[in-house]
Amino acid sequence: MHNYKLVIFDWDGTLMDSVDRIVFSMQATAVALSLAPPAYHQAKQIIGLSLPKAIATLFPEANEEQVQLLTAQYKHQYVEVNTTPTPLFDHALELLVNLKNEGKLLAVATGKARAGLQRVWLASDTEHFFHASRCADESISKPDPDMINSLLAELKIEKHQAVMIGDTSFDLEMAQSAGIDSIGVTYGVHDEEVLSKYQPKAIVGSLAQLHQLLLNRAVKG
Known part of the structure; x- marks a missing residue:
């Protein structure tokens, strides 16, 4: 080795x-856009994927406009709103x-x-x-x-x-x-x-x- x-x-x-900050930010993203937030375990499973692929996995019915909104909102939540230590x-x-x-x-x-x-x-x-x-x-x-x-x-x-x-x-x-x-x-x-x-x-x-x-x-x- x-x-x-x-x-x-x-x-x-x-x-x-x-992990917690990513999950909580994704859940808050859904709430901000009036979508059903994914469960903790569900949101946790997308960690490691690119953001577009993660959003497509968690919100498969989202249209192109919603995907853009979800992407922007997630970045806002993770960088500017969520204060969970990392x-x-x-x-x-x-x-x-x-x-x-x-x-x-x-x-x-x-x-x-x-x-x-x-x-x-x-x-x-x-x-x-x-x-x-x-x-x-x-x-x-x-x-x-x-x-x-x-x-x-x-x-x-x-x-x-x-x-x-x-x-x-x-x-x-x-x-x-x-x-x-x-x-x-x-x-x-x-x-x-x-x-x-x-x-x-x-x-x-x-x-x-x-x-x-x-x-x-x-x-x-």
Whole structure:
């Protein structure tokens, strides 16, 4: 596990604890537009998809005008209205620091738009850890392998040298389709039963466990 040259992270639910904020913002979006809000579990399942694909999944009967309104309202709710904290998960910084100190290349493949990733990078002061990134508004949405394939090409990494780490079936299916290894984490959106369907090399329940797996030593503290 510690021989990978490139470690690709999902963001929401993998490095950042943002699941509640996403779900609550999506529910508030529906209420603001006089639509029936999705249940918590239902809204949670779209995390990782691009926003257009997420909205199409949750509101399949919405017409084009409603989709545009839903998109704009969700962005308003998430950025300007919702105040649910979105901290990094415990041991996220230690993991990033130590992976970079080991000479690993780090990347992000996220369902966020570029503006959203830049916003959370600024808030968490983590952009400097990553050598490359792919966002949902500049790539084909997960689980298509486009994000991974373009990262491998940019960083000149062979498939056997890379691993994808994520908390959703979309992350692991994307890795499987791209032909690279994956590791599932269960503290985000999907549980071990769902993640195991995509044949990850491992499934862990914390970033401390992931640190042990990738660096072959326990996280300090």
